[in-house]
Amino acid sequence: MHDRTLTEISQALDAGEISSRELTQDLLGRIDRLDGTLNSFVSVTADQALEAAEAADQARARGEAGRLTGVPLALKDIFCTQGVKTSCGSKMLDNFVAPYDATVVEKLKAAGTVSLGKTNMDEFAMGSSNESSFYGPVKNPWDLDAVPGGSSGGSAAAVAAGLVPAALGTDTGGSIRQPAAFCGITGLKPTYGRVSRYGMIAYASSLDQGGPMARSAEDCAHLLNVIAGHDVRDSTSVARGVPDYTEELSAPLSGLKIGLPKEYFGDGLDAGVNQAIGEAIKVYESLGASVREVSLPHTAYAIPAYYVIAPAEASSNLSRYDGVRFGHRCDNPEDLIDLYKRSRAEGFGEEVKRRILIGTHTLSEGFFDAYYKKAQQVRRLIRQDFLDAFEEVDVLMGPAAPTPAFDLGAQKDPVSMYLQDIYTIAVNLAGIPGISVPAGFAGKRPVGLQILGTHFAETRLLNVAHQFQQATDWHLKRPEMTEENS
Amino acid sequence: MALEHAEVLRAAHLARIDLSENDAAHYHDDLGRILEMVDQLQALDTEGVAPLAHPLDATQRLRADEVTENDQREHFQRCAPQVENGLYLVPRVVE
Incomplete structure (x- = not known):
């Protein structure tokens, strides 16, 4: 059962093949046996999970089950969950038990899902390898010498290893799509504002967006149905109706216009990745899509603009960790300034x-115009590149990352780590949705095909991804996770 | 724009992060290289381009000025390092 999709699990629960309680116990056992090696969970909430599973089974017996009732999943440890430690991968919040639920957590609970726990992540979602976590790095289930990607590395590894059929992640510069690509799963970053950020610990508020990570586009559609929607508690969430994202999954792709941004196939692209993406594009052509080259001329400026905007927003967002109201406090502070300075120096890791x-x-006196204002101007140009491209084509396609998963410890220089996000980061600056789907392997490490659409084009993206998964079986490949090799 | 050692210390103070001279030298190196990468932006002509703060150009929504939250002080103070009589305790600020 552990290698089935969420959609299949939902059907098995409906058919009475297995109860939610049995499934939950089965997966908790798997986590117990395998996660010592992977380190994909920060907290496993077995008692709450079994309780929720019982409640789901009872609801089903009463005939009150919805599509996701009794389905197990995991939450990136960035989503506040009432009564459960919510660490955001940081020593700063190692002692923080959230006093409330994030909106998406509330929605997933109301839908009857069963959370098995909180997944590991780069500290405060700042990283592309999961190596900046206070709880140690996560390993890639396909190759234990490789990183799982980041920052939602725990969620990606847990899904890939069959510890849970799905998990929530967040994506500020690629943090859903890149780990999904590295771990061979499907991950969707929705349009900015599509999913509420209330209770999702803030990194860069104008870029952060939560989304589903699962084994198929269909699974992502079911999850997005539950988590999307307007929230009065998040002023940036968009007041716009939520369609049924599963409705168009089967629509044929004949006539689909695909654009390949030439900047996404340039120097630095791994040959194995390039080949896998080329094969994927051929599959789309065989499904009746037409392909043409397009240009996103400001691509090279996306990483520099991001590394002004995201740290600026982070420096403001993270000022709340003051050692006074919650989180880490240093011992024996001499005075208030000492309390702030040492609590923050001890609580935050190096990358943060x-x-x-x-x-x-960059926000300090004398530098604002040269950095922040300039970066925001460039941000508009980057968004315009995408809007222009979507005048010509329906979707854009390319690799989610320039290489397959790199080795643990291989990226020692921060700037070269930042450059890993070259194909994902502009998407957050523009606020558009993107999905990564498994598209083969480079050696034994998975390759992700990234598909981008214009604002609120999730229905289309999921359709385009689903049709690929009807024609290929890359998303059905599973790493060999035996107890012997763990 | 080259980064001065004193600017690292100034940023650390503004950000209320304790930084030894040694640490500051280490960060100076990293931050310098990050800013060098960021400086590529200066090559781009952005004359007349309006800054983009929100990807959908949304503006702040207003709501009626009504109380919508209950008082949950005790509940929220449970995760505080030190409280007394409903107040957060910090070292004495005024002698």
């Missing part, structure tokens, strides 16, 4: 401090 310092510097 680096970004806070960059953000503080």
